[in-house]
Amino acid sequence: MKVVITGAAGFLGSRLADALLKPNSELCVTELVLVDTILPPSRKDPRVITLALDITTPEAARKLVDTDTDVLFHLAAVVSGHAEEDFDLGMKVNFNATRSLLEAARHRATKLRFVFTSTVGVFGGDLPPIITDQTAATPQNSYGIAKAMSELLINDYSRRGFVDGRVVRLPTVSIRAGTANRAVTSFASGIIREPLNGEVAICPVPPDQELWLSSPGSVVYNLIHAATLLSSELEKWRVINLPGISVTVRKMISSLCEVSGSKVAKLVRYEHDETISAMVGSFPSRFDNSRALRLGFRVDSNFTDVIRSYILEDLKQVSFGF
Amino acid sequence: MKVVITGAAGFLGSRLADALLKPNSELCVTELVLVDTILPPSRKDPRVITLALDITTPEAARKLVDTDTDVLFHLAAVVSGHAEEDFDLGMKVNFNATRSLLEAARHRATKLRFVFTSTVGVFGGDLPPIITDQTAATPQNSYGIAKAMSELLINDYSRRGFVDGRVVRLPTVSIRAGTANRAVTSFASGIIREPLNGEVAICPVPPDQELWLSSPGSVVYNLIHAATLLSSELEKWRVINLPGISVTVRKMISSLCEVSGSKVAKLVRYEHDETISAMVGSFPSRFDNSRALRLGFRVDSNFTDVIRSYILEDLKQVSFGF
Structure with a gap:
């Protein structure tokens, strides 16, 4: 199965690539195309092709979506703070590029499983105490x-049979390795x-701020x-609200x-700030996980275990110069 | 106040223009630009300018939105059945053109009151028995x-101060004069x-089909x-769900x-069919009208009165060769 990942040089894209290359991966990958604006790190695996590509250019979608592409994980995005600062760039990357990829799929690969990472940031304003998949965005x-x-x-491209789309709304991912x-x-x-x-960290929000979190392992x-x-x-x-856990900043620090x-x-x-x-x-910071769990998605047990996993899986890699 | 109406040759656009030109109109109109793909009928009023324009062309938005435009009623649309048949045209008119108009406002008229007609057709799939303004589209x-x-x-253009937008979701408008x-x-x-x-009419849906309706007068x-x-x-x-009444086809005919x-x-x-x-x-056919009514929007009393108004206001015009 030929799989493409956009945003593959990023933290989640990189993790996802590693997970897909494992022998016991749920998807049987025969070719893995890793794309980002900067060349994603290459891997010692003959199935991997890396590509530096600006997905907002007219030819990008055509390069990425072919009749033989089975799954596209479209992770590339201008993140929240950046999109708020630069409206035009945000729209171009976060919307126009998605649209181009969908158009390419429609004309070349209607069976493509188009996995799109959305966000709980689609919720805002006056909200019910607990968010469900039926809450207005x-x-x-x-x-x-x-x-x-x-x-x-x-959704419309999927309903019309132009593509086979799946949208997951990601909770805030914590703890991300690397830099801010x-x-x-x-x-x-x-x-x-x-x-x-051993470094000082600045927290810009009050200790009572509640967050909706998922570990990188669960998200991948x-x-x-x-x-x-x-x-x-x-x-x-x-569209599925991925399951998560609700934790205050105070609880995270404790x-x-x-x-x-x-x-x-x-x-x-x-x-x-x-x-x-x-x-x-x-x-929002409280969601009803039931639909996602019924569909077989995974949730972390608690934040203390999330920290322990991070220390085991990420911190040792840093210490050993990975 | 300079007002522009797109889709002004259409049924609602035409009614809206007439209402705005009345001496007791809620808006004090000094200039009224009527735009459509075909030239809207001219009116014996010196305030009116008519314009034939394809709003999907790159220059259209620049022509319509000026620093002195106060209100834009953006009614032009490819309607539901047509948009379902011709996906590309639907997207071009119903989305791309809206986006161009918003961009023009952002760069030339950020105080513009941008009134957009949306639809209760944004609802579908698994819905609660009664729709509110908090129900997911x-x-x-x-x-x-x-x-x-x-x-x-x-909404985003309004939040960022690029334009002063207002979106009303229209119920099905009945009874429209003219042709289908x-x-x-x-x-x-x-x-x-x-x-x-005195003509036969075909009803393509079952008598039990319930509809969410508003008279043209209330919508205008x-x-x-x-x-x-x-x-x-x-x-x-x-975004406001305009108030309406819930009526079955059987009840309409009775x-x-x-x-x-x-x-x-x-x-x-x-x-x-x-x-x-x-x-x-x-x-959906059942809505909670409360927010709209609180905001001062109007609702019809019942469908029998809607028919009576139609006979009084529209049918006599036809009989008298208007």
Whole structure:
């Protein structure tokens, strides 16, 4: 099966590629095309092809979607804070490029399983206490708007048989390894990652701020699972709120304290940022996981275990110079 | 105040123009630009300018949106049945053109009151028994998809201060004067209009099919009302489900019988059409009117009165050769 990943040089794209190349992967990959604006790191696997490509150029979609492409994981995006700063770039990457890829699929690969990563940032404004898959998407940020528009388009392309789309709305991913990105929720990884490296971390939101979280491991598992679902299981709407756990910043730091001691946890400092707090405050933090769990998606047990997995899987790699 | 209407040669655009030119109009119009693909009928009023223009051309938006444009009623659309038949044309007119107009406003008239007509066709699939403004838009037709995408964009442009947008979701409009259009709900006017003219009308859906209706008079009043609302009244989401009444086809025909006698009502014949029935059946027919009424929008009392108004206002015009 030929699989393409856009945004493959990014944190999730990279993890996803590694997971797909494992011998026990749920998808049987025979060719894996990794695409990003910068050349994704190559892997010692003959199935892998890497490509540096600007997906907003007219020829990009044609290069990526071929009659023999079976699955496209479309992860490339301008993240929330960046899209808020640069409206035009955000729309171009987060919406126009998605549209081009769908058009390419329509004309060349209607059976393509088009897996799209959307966001819980499609929710905002006046919301019910618990979000379900039937809650209206009323984003209060341009990133969420572009993602919600893409969701609609993917649904219509799927209904009309132009493509076989699947949309998963990602919770905030914590703990991301590597460096901070320009997502407004970037601190949700930084306040754990940096202290574990002995560095000070700034938390721009109040301790009571609740977040809707998923570990990278669960998200990658769920992305692959989305590609394996039968389209009949998705029924009339192809958007799924991925399951997550609801955790306050205070609880995150107390979990860090529990795992690594108070000296480490004290490296987190609160420095209020009005813009970030307002945007993060508009994202909902409590969801009904039931549909996603019924469809076989996975959820983390608790945040302390998420930290423990991070230390085991990521921190040791850093120490050993990976 | 300079006002522009796209789709001004159409039934609603034409009514709206007439209402805006009345001396007691809620908006004080000093210049009224009427635009459509065909030249809208001229009016004996020095304030009126008519223009034949394809709004999908690159220069159209620049021609329509100027620094001195105060209100734009963007009514032009490829209707439901037509958009379902011709996906590309539907997207071009119903989404791309809206986007171009918004871009023109952003760069030339950020205070522009951009009144956009959306549709209850944005709802579909698994729906709650009663729709509210918090119900998710999950359209099962390409017309609804393009309208829902436009709604999102208008909200973001408004939030960012690029334009002052207002979106009203129209119920099925009945009774439309004139001839049938290519909306799948076109029969909802035909089954009353044609018999009143002594002609046979075909009803393609079952008698139990319930519809969410508004008279043309109420819709035109509500369009103008939307333009007069303060943006603060719309709060964080600029989409309003216009109020309507819920009526079955059977009830519509019995109202016709009540007003015009059984001989007229017997001119309606049921001839089931699977495609139309499926699409119309996916539209919801019961809404919570409370937010719209709180905001000062108007609703019809019952369908019998709607027929009586039609006979008074439209039928006599036809008889007198208007």
